[in-house]
Amino acid sequence: MTRPDTRISELRLDKVSRGFGGVPALEGLDLTIRGGEFVALLGPSGCGKSTALNCLAGLLPLSGGSIWLDERRIDTVPPEQRGFGMVFQNYALFPHMSVRANIAFGLRMASVAKAESRRRVDEALSLVQLGDHAAKFPGQLSGGQQQRVAIARAIVMEPALVLMDEPLSNLDAKLRLEMRTEIKRIHQTLGLTTVYVTHDQEEALSLADRLVLLRDGRVQQVGTPEEVYTEPANRFVAGFMGYRNEFELPVTSGSGAGAGKSVVLGDLTGTRREDLGETAVAAIRPEDFTVGDGPNAMEVDVEVVEYQGREQAVQARTAAGAPLHLRAAARLAPGDRVTVSVPPERVLVFAAESPAAPAEVS
Ligand SMILES: Nc1ncnc2c1ncn2[C@@H]1O[C@H](COP(=O)(O)OP(=O)(O)OP(=O)(O)O)[C@@H](O)[C@H]1O
Numbered sequence: 001m002t003r004p005d006t007r008i009s010e011l012r013l014d015k016v017s018r019g020f021g022g023v024p025a026l027e028g029l030d031l032t033i034r035g036g037e038f039v040a041l042l043g044p045s046g047c048g049k050s051t052a053l054n055c056l057a058g059l060l061p062l063s064g065g066s067i068w069l070d071e072r073r074i075d076t077v078p079p080e081q082r083g084f085g086m087v088f089q090n091y092a093l094f095p096h097m098s099v100r101a102n103i104a105f106g107l108r109m110a111s112v113a114k115a116e117s118r119r120r121v122d123e124a125l126s127l128v129q130l131g132d133h134a135a136k137f138p139g140q141l142s143g144g145q146q147q148r149v150a151i152a153r154a155i156v157m158e159p160a161l162v163l164m165d166e167p168l169s170n171l172d173a174k175l176r177l178e179m180r181t182e183i184k185r186i187h188q189t190l191g192l193t194t195v196y197v198t199h200d201q202e203e204a205l206s207l208a209d210r211l212v213l214l215r216d217g218r219v220q221q222v223g224t225p226e227e228v229y230t231e232p233a234n235r236f237v238a239g240f241m242g243y244r245n246e247f248e249l250p251v252t253s254g255s256g257a258g259a260g261k262s263v264v265l266g267d268l269t270g271t272r273r274e275d276l277g278e279t280a281v282a283a284i285r286p287e288d289f290t291v292g293d294g295p296n297a298m299e300v301d302v303e304v305v306e307y308q309g310r311e312q313a314v315q316a317r318t319a320a321g322a323p324l325h326l327r328a329a330a331r332l333a334p335g336d337r338v339t340v341s342v343p344p345e346r347v348l349v350f351a352a353e354s355p356a357a358p359a360e361v362s
Contacts, residue, residue: 008035008070008160008193011056015065016075018051025051027217028065036191040198040208043240044358048217049197053165056195058082069160085154085162085192089169091146093138093153100125100134103152110157124152127186144175148182155190162194168203180206201241205229213237215355234274235281235350239357243283244325248352251280263349268296270347279352284342286313289326294341300324302336316340 016029026048033039041049054060056067058079067075074082093102103124107117125131128148138146147167154162167183168176184207187194198204204211205225213220213228213236221233232238239246247268254263255276263272263280270282300316314332316324326340 007191010034010068010070011161011193012068013052013056013065014068016052016055016062016067017064018048018055018060019063024063024217026055026214029219031212031219031222033193033195035193038187038194038196038207038209039212040196040204040210041212041214042198042201042204043214043220044199046216047214049199049214050165051217052214053163053195053197056161057084057086057163082161083157083159085157085159087147087150087154087162087164087167089166091138091150093146093149095138098135098137099130099141099149102138102149103156106153106157120156120158121152124156127155127189128152128182142175143171144179147171147179151183151186155186155192158192160193162192164194164196166198167196168198169200176203183207213240232273232283232348235283235354236357238273238283238348238350243285243348245282245284245286246356247282247284247322248279249282251276251278255280262344265349267298268347269344270349271345273348273350274354276349276351277353280349281352281354281356283348283350284346286325287327288346289324289328289340289342291326291328291330291332291338291340293339295343296347297339297341299337299339302332302334302338305332305334 011033013029013031016026017024018026029052041052043049051060055062058077062075066073100121104117104121107120125134128151130145130148130152133141133145138149168179171179180203196207208225210222210224211228212222215236221228221237228237229241232241232243249265249268252264252266254261254272255278257275259273261272263270263276265280265282268282298318300318302314302316304315306313311327311329312332314326314328316326318324332338
């Protein structure tokens with residue numbers, strides 16, 4: 001498909017806020033999205049992701065701030081005049097229209113000439129690999145195929161911006177993975193600027209150029225997948241990004257201000273990520289533990305072992321009685337007592353009073 005000539009060089013959100021009945025759902029969102037970028041808005045239920053997307057789409061007026069598409073202010077422009085493509089979790093296809101007619105609908109509304117419309121629909125069909133299904137009706141398609149139609153319908157308009165709100169959440173696990181690759185491939189082919197809402201950190205990490213983590217309507221961190229994964233800005237982001245082990249301990253040495261310095265919490269040496277008081281929380285990812293002697297060595301009792309192919313997911317217990325999650329290449333069994341270790345730079349230390357991620361995600 002030809003590259004859209006509606007390409008933008010940037011989309012800028014300037015202190016975008018939205019409340020409901022005086023209760024803020026989104027507070028002061030500052031974000032500049034570059035043309036062609038894929039940005040994921042990520043966070044637990046109720047953090048304000050959909051609110052942000054609906055503000056971008058024009059479905060919700062802002063309570064404060066402004067949105068700029070290059071030099072043009074767009075937050076007061078009605079949704080249909082913004083020319084954005086939208087893909088939602090319920091595919092919202094017209095059931096009485098064929099796949100081809102569904103994809104062509106927007107072009108017809110925009111009075112695009114027949115021959116041009118046919119060419120663009122053919123390209124979109126081939127891009128989402130539905131060429132053989134063009135004459136079928138939505139009811140004759142699988143969920144994944146219906147979602148492809150919804151994607152084709154959005155991209156056929158060659159929009160300046162594509163907005164996607166949890167587009168894969170109605171699909172089963174296998175289809176979700178397939179469609180994830182599909183969305184990535186389409187983005188790589190067309191380079192359409194995309195804002196994608198999800199609560200699934202894996203989905204966000206695998207798709208996005210940059211992630212925006214939200215909590216209670218406020219941005220916690222903006223960064224590349226690698227930055228957010230390896231250097232979470234706070235305890236909430238760490239918990240959300242899979243730092244599943246948290247140990248709250250008194251600080252023996254290294255309390256005080258600043259990040260990046262060494263800190264000792266009892267027997268554990270870690271890396272300070274923020275200013276600390278007398279107690280702190282050490283956050284460690286299961287995959288950062290090694291079975292065997294090394295830095296921060298501790299003995300643990302293995303309790304539960306889940307087979308996961310090349311690795312095992314292991315729940316163990318420390319001598320102090322705390323649960324500890326690790327991943328092990330070695331074959332372990334319940335009842336084993338083993339030594340595990342973790343490098344101090346993979347032990348991230350946050351202030352104890354920092355908000356944690358909700359339990360269901362960690
Ligand atoms: N129409 C509305 N009326 C009142 N409150 C609302 C409305 N829409 C959203 N909210 C509130 O605003 C906050 C943010 O909601 P939002 O839908 O943006 O969250 P979300 O991160 O998309 O969550 P989810 O993943 O569950 O969809 C929530 O506290 C929610 O209850």
